[in-house]
Amino acid sequence: MARPVRRVARATAVLTVLLSSALAGAQTASSQKADKGEIQRGRYLVMVAGCNDCHTPGYAAKNGEVDEKLWLTGDALGWSGPWGTTYPVNLRLFMADMSKQQWVKHARTMTPRPPMPWFNVRPMTDADLKAIYAYTRSLGRGGDPAPAFVPPGANKPGGPLVQFPG
Incomplete structure (x- = not known):
């Protein structure tokens, strides 16, 4: 009698493992679909919020016709005004080691220098x-880090600048 019970127990264990694996695979596929949807929404938001305008090299000058592999890699075009000279950060490198929760907290509390429209x-x-x-x-990850901030009164950096009045 012990052998049939062992066979049933073994068959039940194998079936449990197989079903668990199948369910895990289904959940992974479901979360990948959700992730794909979230990624597509993020792409849309990056476009309509104007993130590429500053954070992608040449985006505005080329009427948005920039290869997506360059998107959000920062820019060496400086923005100069009474605050000094700032450069659009490489968001891909900036977020690379940040958790989703850290990003949300950062986005809610940041007050960067102009012209970053953090208020939007x-x-x-x-x-x-x-x-x-x-x-x-x-x-x-992609691109290089953006040039460092140049404080007011310091030597003007080389390279292209957008000069704000002030």
Whole structure:
């Protein structure tokens, strides 16, 4: 009698493992679909929020006709005014080692130097910010870090600048 019980127990264990694996695979496929949707929404938000205008080299000058593999890699075009000279950060490198929650917190509390319109980012929903994060992270690391901030009164940096009055 012990052998049939062992066979049933063994068959039950094998069946449990197989079903668990199948369910895990189904959940992974489902979350990948959700992730794909979130990534697509993030791409859309990056486009309509104008993130590429500054954070993608040549985007505005080329009427948005820039290869997506260059998107959000920062720019060496400086923005100069009474605050000094700032450069659009490489968001792909910036977010690379940041969790989704850290990004949302950063987006809610940042007060960067001009011309970054942080006041347009803060009202975004958590879902919007998470979608932007998902899209940016989906691009992978790319590009180089942006040039460092140059304080007011320091030697003007070389390279192209947009000069604000003041």
